[in-house]
Amino acid sequence: MTIASLLASTSELTDNAGSKTAIVLMTRVRLARNLAGQPFPGWAKPAQRAEVLEQCREAVSALTPLKRGLSLTVSELADLEKQILVERHLISRELSNSTQGSGVVISKDQSFSVMVNEEDHLRIQVLRAGFQLKKAWNAINDLDTALEEKLDFAFSPTLGYLTACPTNIGTGLRGSAMMHLPGLVIAGQMEKIVRSVNQLGMVVRGLFGEGSDASGSIFQISNQMTLGESEEDIIKRLANVLQSIIEHELNARGKLLEADPGKVFDKIGRAYGILQNSHLLSSGEAMNLLSLIRLGVDLGVFPDTCRGTIDRLVIEAQPGHLQYAQKGEFEASQRDFIRAARLRSEFANVAHPDFIFTTPGKN
Amino acid sequence: MNNPLKCDFCAKPATVHLTQIVNNKVHKVDLCDECAQKKGVTDPTGFSLADLLLKTSLIPETGVGGVRCEQCGFTQADFKKLGRLGCPICYETFKDVLGPMLESMHKGTTHVGKVPSTALNRMSLHDRLSKLELDLSEAIKTEHYEEAARFRDEISRVKQSVSEKPVRP
Numbered sequence: 255m256t257i258a259s260l261l262a263s264t265s266e267l268t269d270n271a272g273s274k275t276a277i278v279l280m281t282r283v284r285l286a287r288n289l290a291g292q293p294f295p296g297w298a299k300p301a302q303r304a305e306v307l308e309q310c311r312e313a314v315s316a317l318t319p320l321k322r323g324l325s326l327t328v329s330e331l332a333d334l335e336k337q338i339l340v341e342r343h344l345i346s347r348e349l350s351n352s353t354q355g356s357g358v359v360i361s362k363d364q365s366f367s368v369m370v371n372e373e374d375h376l377r378i379q380v381l382r383a384g385f386q387l388k389k390a391w392n393a394i395n396d397l398d399t400a401l402e403e404k405l406d407f408a409f410s411p412t413l414g415y416l417t418a419c420p421t422n423i424g425t426g427l428r429g430s431a432m433m434h435l436p437g438l439v440i441a442g443q444m445e446k447i448v449r450s451v452n453q454l455g456m457v458v459r460g461l462f463g464e465g466s467d468a469s470g471s472i473f474q475i476s477n478q479m480t481l482g483e484s485e486e487d488i489i490k491r492l493a494n495v496l497q498s499i500i501e502h503e504l505n506a507r508g509k510l511l512e513a514d515p516g517k518v519f520d521k522i523g524r525a526y527g528i529l530q531n532s533h534l535l536s537s538g539e540a541m542n543l544l545s546l547i548r549l550g551v552d553l554g555v556f557p558d559t560c561r562g563t564i565d566r567l568v569i570e571a572q573p574g575h576l577q578y579a580q581k582g583e584f585e586a587s588q589r590d591f592i593r594a595a596r597l598r599s600e601f602a603n604v605a606h607p608d609f610i611f612t613t614p615g616k617n
Numbered sequence: 618m619n620n621p622l623k624c625d626f627c628a629k630p631a632t633v634h635l636t637q638i639v640n641n642k643v644h645k646v647d648l649c650d651e652c653a654q655k656k657g658v659t660d661p662t663g664f665s666l667a668d669l670l671l672k673t674s675l676i677p678e679t680g681v682g683g684v685r686c687e688q689c690g691f692t693q694a695d696f697k698k699l700g701r702l703g704c705p706i707c708y709e710t711f712k713d714v715l716g717p718m719l720e721s722m723h724k725g726t727t728h729v730g731k732v733p734s735t736a737l738n739r740m741s742l743h744d745r746l747s748k749l750e751l752d753l754s755e756a757i758k759t760e761h762y763e764e765a766a767r768f769r770d771e772i773s774r775v776k777q778s779v780s781e782k783p784v785r786p
Contacts, residue, residue, distance in 0.1 A: 293689045297703040402733045406740050408705035414728025416705040420718055425730040482725020
């Protein structure tokens with residue numbers, strides 16, 4: 255399997271959109287694991303990193319869900335290929351910047367990915383479309399148990415799984431959900447949500463993780479604490495927080511439509527017009543427009559089938575995917591031109607918005 | 618008059634006060650305007666208290682003759698610089714420094730989740746095996762043949778249980 259075949263095949267994230275993914279686009283669970291008796295990747299010598307990479311890759315590639323997958327060495331990848339994997343949430347920025355002794359194994363449907371020698375020896379990830387935190391946890395738990403048959407994990411009875419950074423110790427578990435929250439953004443309530451979620455020991459970030467902005471009203475919500483709470487409790491607590499954010503979002507949408515439907519429909523209608531007619535679109539602007547069309551789908555302004563197109567474009571309109579499709583590297587201004595052309599053709603056949611008032615928000 | 622709170626990073630008066638409550642445990646950070654900006658506290662999308670706590674004075678400066686991890690050579694100064702540890706044994710080596718840090722960062726200080734029982738069994742069997750082999754050669758060397766026979770039997774028993782497929786509950 256190669257990157258090209260990976261892009262051509264159907265994937266968990268780009269081909270599973272439906273009414274069930276209305277507000278929660280996807281859920282992810284990751285586990286941090288390290289091998290006993292080996293220094294952590296950031297402190298290991300090149301020979302030790304190579305040894306860990308080989309040992310982990312052999313064990314991971316033999317696991318049932320990853321058997322027919324793609325095993326890659328980061329140093330052998332072109333910049334564009336790495337960028338594509340980051341945009342698909344299959345590797346982290348940190349791994350893509352690694353110079354040697356790092357790798358990743360990705361399942362054919364791209365729902366499993368295991369990074370080797372990122373911050374920890376192993377970063378196991380399971381990704382599911384929609385709000386499926388519990389299912390994602392069960393899947394990753396099984397994979398981890400199978401891996402444990404072959405690898406000796408660094409573990410302490412009192413501190414749990416030992417990780418390079420003390421923020422991940424214990425369960426090594428980070429559950430997260432990518433949420434589309436245009437109602438809360440338009441209503442100016444996002445700051446309030448971030449604050450209260452923070453107080454519950456959860457973190458809110460922009461679309462692509464640490465330090466990135468929240469263009470397209472897409473946010474990532476994840477647990478912050480990993481020690482002193484069981485995996486099941488972390489998942490349950492996070493699920494409750496997500497559920498309550500969903501309710502706030504639906505509430506905000508309902509209020510906006512009640513108070514000023516013209517303002518909301520104007521935004522959606524303008525987004526449609528720009529996507530059909532513009533010739534220069536930055537990544538940030540494209541995300542914001544797609545976000546408004548997505549809101550339109552949720553409100554019944556556009557057909558449900560549109561959501562799949564939008565979710566695919568949220569990933570494929572990113573700089574790496576755009577350039578890969580055009581087989582070359584382009585300046586930002588050229589990319590804006592290519593992006594606008596792509597979106598024009600995608601939206602040429604999307605029916606005019608139908609602004610008959612429907613029940614706000616379906617999730 | 619009350620003394621105004623000072624910034625945790627510099628000595629300026631603090632104007633931003635952060636509180637995070639987890640399980641009735643209160644974590645507080647006080648910052649001046651400038652430091653709050655610098656640490657991204659005012660950016661609602663990218664802030665987490667744990668990241669901040671980790672990067673602050675929670676990691677003490679090393680005194681003379683600072684601790685060094687016997688396993689990997691990592692020092693407390695390295696930890697302060699990198700914010701990450703050298704190897705799994707470092708958690709034992711630097712436990713005095715890490716204890717209060719973990720307490721402020723997490724919900725508790727003891728792991729209550731999954732245990733890799735298969736791997737732990739396998740590891741403890743391996744440890745036992747190497748100990749028995751050492752005992753065996755010692756017994757042979759000192760001509761305690763009766764004991765040696767006992768160790769040999771024990772070794773074959775342990776070896777058998779290692780090669781057997783572990784039974785899952």
